[in-house]
Amino acid sequence: MxxxxxxxxxxxxxxxxxxxxxASSARDRTVGLLGTPPPGEPxxxxxxxxxxxxxxxxxxxxxxxxxxxxVTKVVPGLKPWRVVWWARGARDCLELPAGALSGTATxxxxxxxxxxxxxxxx
Numbered sequence: 001m002x003x004x005x006x007x008x009x010x011x012x013x014x015x016x017x018x019x020x021x022x023a024s025s026a027r028d029r030t031v032g033l034l035g036t037p038p039p040g041e042p043x044x045x046x047x048x049x050x051x052x053x054x055x056x057x058x059x060x061x062x063x064x065x066x067x068x069x070x071v072t073k074v075v076p077g078l079k080p081w082r083v084v085w086w087a088r089g090a091r092d093c094l095e096l097p098a099g100a101l102s103g104t105a106t107x108x109x110x111x112x113x114x115x116x117x118x119x120x121x122x
Contacts, residue, residue, distance in 0.1 A: 004117040005044065007094065011110040014103070016063070017042040017096065019117065039097035044114070049090040056080040059098040064090035069112040076101050 003022040008015050020042040023029045029045050038058035045051070049064065062075040064087035073087040077098050087093075 001119075006115045006117055007042075007044070008113045008115075009104055009106050009110050010113050012105055014105070016094070016100070016104055016106060016112065020044050020094070022046065040095065042097070042100075043095045045093045045095065047091060048093040050084055050086045051078075051093050051095070052083045053078060053080045054083075061096040061098055061101040063094040063096065063101070063106060063112075065092050065094065065112060067091045069114055071106060071108050071110040071112060074101065074107055 003024070005017075005020050005022060006015070007017040007020055021044070023043055023045045024047075029048055040058065040060055051062065053060075057080060059077045059079045062073075062078050062084065063071055064073040064075075064084075066072050066089050072089040073084075075084055078084065
């Protein structure tokens with residue numbers, strides 16, 4: 001059963017995602033948003049300090065975070081067929097619909113809070 005979380009930017013007092021699926025298994029991390037229709041659902045990929053956009057059909061906003069949920073790198077509007085080889089200090093990767101970051105002003109150094117949603121809130 002998939003897990004879902006809410007992610008807020010504590011530094012800027014904004015909500016990044018009210019409902020985000022967690023990709024923790026090897027399969028879920030490998031597949032990511034491939035094959036999903038645009039704009040794509042928010043997805044937090046655990047243990048992924050780099051990502052590729054091979055075979056993706058639409059751009060996404062990407063936020064890399066470290067083990068204490070501090071933003072290490074932000075990549076708005078990452079286009080298909082691009083790669084972020086390694087985000088220094090990152091442990092996880094948050095994939096968002098393109099444009100989602102514009103309203104939150106999220107940037108490197110911001111502190112995020114990740115809260116599990118109760119079962120049934122999916």
